[in-house]
Amino acid sequence: xxxxxxxxxxxxxxxxxxxxxxxxxxxxxxxxxxxxxxxxxxxxxxxxxxxxxxxxxxxxxxxxxxxxxxxxxxxxxxxxxxxxxxxxxxxxxxxxxxxxxxxxxxxxxxxxxxxxxxxxxxxxxxxxxxxxxxxxxxxxxxxxxxxxxxxxxxxxxxxxxxxxxxxxxxxxxxxxxxxxxxxxxxxxxxxxxxxxxxxxxxxxxxxxxxxxxxxxxxxxxxxxxxxxxxxxxxxxxxxxxxxxxxxxxxxxxxxx
Numbered sequence: 001x002x003x004x005x006x007x008x009x010x011x012x013x014x015x016x017x018x019x020x021x022x023x024x025x026x027x028x029x030x031x032x033x034x035x036x037x038x039x040x041x042x043x044x045x046x047x048x049x050x051x052x053x054x055x056x057x058x059x060x061x062x063x064x065x066x067x068x069x070x071x072x073x074x075x076x077x078x079x080x081x082x083x084x085x086x087x088x089x090x091x092x093x094x095x096x097x098x099x100x101x102x103x104x105x106x107x108x109x110x111x112x113x114x115x116x117x118x119x120x121x122x123x124x125x126x127x128x129x130x131x132x133x134x135x136x137x138x139x140x141x142x143x144x145x146x147x148x149x150x151x152x153x154x155x156x157x158x159x160x161x162x163x164x165x166x167x168x169x170x171x172x173x174x175x176x177x178x179x180x181x182x183x184x185x186x187x188x189x190x191x192x193x194x195x196x197x198x199x200x201x202x203x204x205x206x207x208x209x210x211x212x213x214x215x216x217x218x219x220x221x222x223x224x225x226x227x228x229x230x231x232x233x234x235x236x237x238x239x240x241x242x243x244x245x246x247x248x249x250x251x252x253x254x255x256x
Contacts, residue, residue, distance in 0.1 A: 081252075084251065094115075
């Protein structure tokens with residue numbers, strides 16, 4: 001077996017088992033310990049793995065982020081199914097707060113209710129909802145993130161302190177048993193403050209977001225009331241949600 005084939009096989013093994021030792025490489029591929037170590041070093045140089053004592057693991061942190069435009073195109077069928085369920089949680093006269101999630105925007109744009117005051121950090125949401133009959137839209141002040149099209153910073157956080165709403169809708173970059181996570185602190189700070197200003201916190205997240213670990217922990221699961229998703233997460237995540245009494249609404253279940 002050539003080295004490139006062996007490296008691909010090692011990565012496949014890691015996807016299935018999360019960890020591999022030097023001895024595992026020796027036994028599975030019939031190579032010397034020196035060759036096994038060189039394979040592991042090569043994969044680390046490529047940024048594919050992290051070396052540990054006696055072996056390797058896959059990196060657990062998700063670091064890649066997408067612009068607003070890219071996010072709007074990713075997983076549209078799943079987002080639309082989640083958005084339909086989320087929209088059903090809104091009643092006439094609800095005061096709502098929204099973050100800059102594309103799934104949140106899809107859910108709010110599909111509302112058939114009226115009499116809403118909407119406070120948002122999202123430029124796109126404010127633009128699409130402004131002028132809609134039965135909607136009063138308030139855009140937070142602050143610095144504008146050019147790629148993600150949201151408002152953030154100390155002024156936005158100060159602005160939030162003046163509001164209180166019935167329901168908060170936020171997207172999720174990642175959800176782990178320890179809580180809601182984000183790749184950046186700047187967006188996390190705004191969401192933290194939003195969560196203090198709502199009677200009910202509703203998170204919209206497709207199944208790919210479960211188990212994603214990221215740099216910044218925004219909130220524990222105990223701070224979330226409802227998660228709307230497209231598919232049921234794995235048993236470990238389900239147990240964590242049950243333990244913290246988070247209600248899970250699954251679009252897939254409601255379509256059957």
